[in-house]
Amino acid sequence: MESGFLAVILVSSFAVNSSHSAITDWEDVVVAREGMPTTLVCTDTVRGAVAINWMVKSLGADDLKLVLSASETNEFSGGASRASMQLSDPNFQDTGVFSLSLVPTMEDIGLYSCLIKQQERKLKEKIILLAILTVTVVPAAPIPQQSTLRLIACVNPPSAVKKITWAAPGGIPIKSEKKPNTGTVAKLPQVQNSDNGAYVCMVHPWGNSSSALFPFNVEVTVDADNVASFTSITHESEVSTATQAQTPFLMTCPGVVGDFVRLHWLPPDRKRGTDMKLVYEYDRWRDSTILTAHSKKLMLAGPPYNAEAGSFAFLLTPGLQDGGLYVCDVFQNDNAFSNRVTLSVLKGIEQSLSVHSGEAENIYENPEDVRQAPPQGSVYMDLKPRGEDDVYKELERY
Numbered sequence: 001m002e003s004g005f006l007a008v009i010l011v012s013s014f015a016v017n018s019s020h021s022a023i024t025d026w027e028d029v030v031v032a033r034e035g036m037p038t039t040l041v042c043t044d045t046v047r048g049a050v051a052i053n054w055m056v057k058s059l060g061a062d063d064l065k066l067v068l069s070a071s072e073t074n075e076f077s078g079g080a081s082r083a084s085m086q087l088s089d090p091n092f093q094d095t096g097v098f099s100l101s102l103v104p105t106m107e108d109i110g111l112y113s114c115l116i117k118q119q120e121r122k123l124k125e126k127i128i129l130l131a132i133l134t135v136t137v138v139p140a141a142p143i144p145q146q147s148t149l150r151l152i153a154c155v156n157p158p159s160a161v162k163k164i165t166w167a168a169p170g171g172i173p174i175k176s177e178k179k180p181n182t183g184t185v186a187k188l189p190q191v192q193n194s195d196n197g198a199y200v201c202m203v204h205p206w207g208n209s210s211s212a213l214f215p216f217n218v219e220v221t222v223d224a225d226n227v228a229s230f231t232s233i234t235h236e237s238e239v240s241t242a243t244q245a246q247t248p249f250l251m252t253c254p255g256v257v258g259d260f261v262r263l264h265w266l267p268p269d270r271k272r273g274t275d276m277k278l279v280y281e282y283d284r285w286r287d288s289t290i291l292t293a294h295s296k297k298l299m300l301a302g303p304p305y306n307a308e309a310g311s312f313a314f315l316l317t318p319g320l321q322d323g324g325l326y327v328c329d330v331f332q333n334d335n336a337f338s339n340r341v342t343l344s345v346l347k348g349i350e351q352s353l354s355v356h357s358g359e360a361e362n363i364y365e366n367p368e369d370v371r372q373a374p375p376q377g378s379v380y381m382d383l384k385p386r387g388e389d390d391v392y393k394e395l396e397r398y
Contacts, residue, residue: 046096058107111127149189203215242344
């Protein structure tokens with residue numbers, strides 16, 4: 001595949017008005033690649049002395065223009081836009097096949113009118129809409145291993161299609177997202193040799209169509225001898241903080257919209273510069289997760305974060321031994337973003353109050369209301385707040 005660029009012709013949906021006729025709908029959709037022969041199908045049961053006029057209203061034009069015409073006496077006229085535009089069957093009067101063959105280009109986007117007449121009386125008019133789908137593949141083939149493959153499809157005009165979907169070799173659906181001013185994007189991070197093959201872009205048109213789906217293949221070739229490296233890495237300032245053991249701790253990641261995320265950990269008893277442990281990895285495009293024993297204490301954070309949309313953060317519920325250095329790397333296309341958190345994990349802190357008093361008879365919300373008997377010894381009270389408005393949860397005597 002050359003330079004990762006393909007073009008496919010599709011039918012577009014927009015209204016056409018001209019002095020010839022008012023066109024407000026279409027009856028069929030034709031799919032073809034730019035530069036490849038295609039046919040705009042128009043047939044009828046009429047036979048004999050009939051004439052055919054093919055006209056087009058190009059994108060952005062105000063009026064219909066003649067593409068090609070043939071009279072009842074088989075005389076051709078009108079001068080097609082190019083020599084490649086011609087009737088599929090010169091014997092249309094005998095066969096009823098009035099289809100137009102062409103090798104389309106980007107300039108051929110528009111609404112096409114197939115008008116069949118007999119003695120200047122209109123018998124039938126069929127409207128076909130034509131648009132161009134552009135597919136860009138990044139990086140260009142051959143694609144380095146470990147890079148992020150991007151398949152980008154966009155239709156001009158955008159109103160031509162309802163949606164575009166992608167499938168991997170073997171017909172396996174893959175995740176895609178519609179991006180404003182870009183098109184429909186599908187990504188495969190960390191490409192491997194096994195990702196070679198024919199990917200299928202499927203276009204679902206709006207409106208009337210003889211086909212509900214138009215597929216075309218995009219060949220992806222992975223370079224078996226070349227491995228990509230993420231040389232563009234943005235580092236954020238390192239943060240040092242502490243949390244209590246067995247208490248969920250929010251560990252944020254760089255705030256970019258990423259394709260996949262990795263979390264590494266360096267235990268507190270190991271020196272910096274030694275290899276860190278990969279403890280969690282999530283690829284939102286492939287919907288795949290790599291877990292380790294340490295991952296049992298981790299989970300992807302929910303709102304306001306959304307891992308499926310590329311906004312990453314983790315909730316860590318640490319034990320005393322789970323402090324240390326945590327590094328979160330978020331990968332976006334061929335760029336990486338990294339932040340570091342040095343975490344100290346503390347034991348739970350209990351407060352005790354020892355008072356010399358008599359046996360406590362009553363406990364109230366207000367500590368000033370505690371009534372006590374005459375001193376008879378030492379009473380040890382473990383005071384634990386119940387809530388914002390309550391002072392004591394329990395009183396224990398030893």
